[in-house]
Amino acid sequence: MTFWVLLFLVMFSCTSALTERQFQVSISCSKCEVGGLTPFTLTGNISGNNIKPTGYELFHGVGYYKFYTEGAMTYYQALSTCKNDGAHLAIINSQTEEEVLKSIYAKNPSAKPWAYLGFNDIEKEGDYVTIFGERLCDTGFMKWHPGKPDNHEGNEDCGSMFRHGGLNDLYCDKHGPWPFFCEYELPGHPSPKIS
Incomplete structure (x- = not known):
């Protein structure tokens, strides 16, 4: 038995x-x-x-995502919110993944036009790395919005995307709250540890 x-x-x-x-x-x-x-x-x-945290939407073959439209006052608060979900700030690895995030953005027309993502150049200006320490140019996606990055006012060190696509550099702790995307990895594709 x-x-x-x-x-x-x-x-x-x-x-x-x-x-x-x-x-x-x-x-x-x-x-x-x-x-x-x-x-x-x-x-x-x-x-x-x-596997799926509350409020995350599955996009088959890409991942689970949650869009925090109300945003966070700082990049660090966005990082913490995603971590508390068991997720991480989204990192775009392909054109397909960018299209997924744009489609989520399109459902939220009242959200601010820029949303935090999981990359920055906090350590060295112009040297963009993901929250896992990987160089942005090694992620598989590095399409910038026209005219970006521009380090506006000498103080834009955190990664974001424009609602219609393209990467952007954004303030880490000014003019918030900024919306942000959290990403929860598909089973069998565990995310690296955040350093």
């Missing part, structure tokens, strides 16, 4: 994985002789967690 319960649990985990839940199965056994009347012990442990 234990075998059938475990089989059901494994089947449940596979089915649930298709409905945005992820499960880890751990099985151990001793003296697993299937034939004859030799007793054996089979123990299993299944744990799971919800």
Whole structure:
């Protein structure tokens, strides 16, 4: 009977994985002789967690996103909000991903025209890196909005995007609140640790 319960649990985990839940199965056994009347012990442990945080929208093959239209007063507050969700500020890695964010922006016409993303040049002016320390030019997407970056007033060090597309440099802690995008990685594509 234990075998059938475990089989059901494994089947449940596979089915649930298709409905945005992820499960880890751990099985151990001793003296697993299937034939004859030799007793054996089979123990299993299944744990799971919800993959999709509340309010995130799935775009198949790209990722989960949440647009905070009310924004954050600073870039650092936006970083913290995403981290509290178990996510990170979005990093655009392709034209497809930019199109996804533009489509989300289009549903929110009253949001300010610039939204924080997960890159900056805080350490060295003009040397843009992601929140994971990767050079922006290595992410697969580096299409700037015309005339950007411009480091307006000598104080635009945080990354953003324009509602109609293109990257921008933006104030990290002035003239907020600024909307921002959080990204939650697809299963099997864990995000690097934020340094």
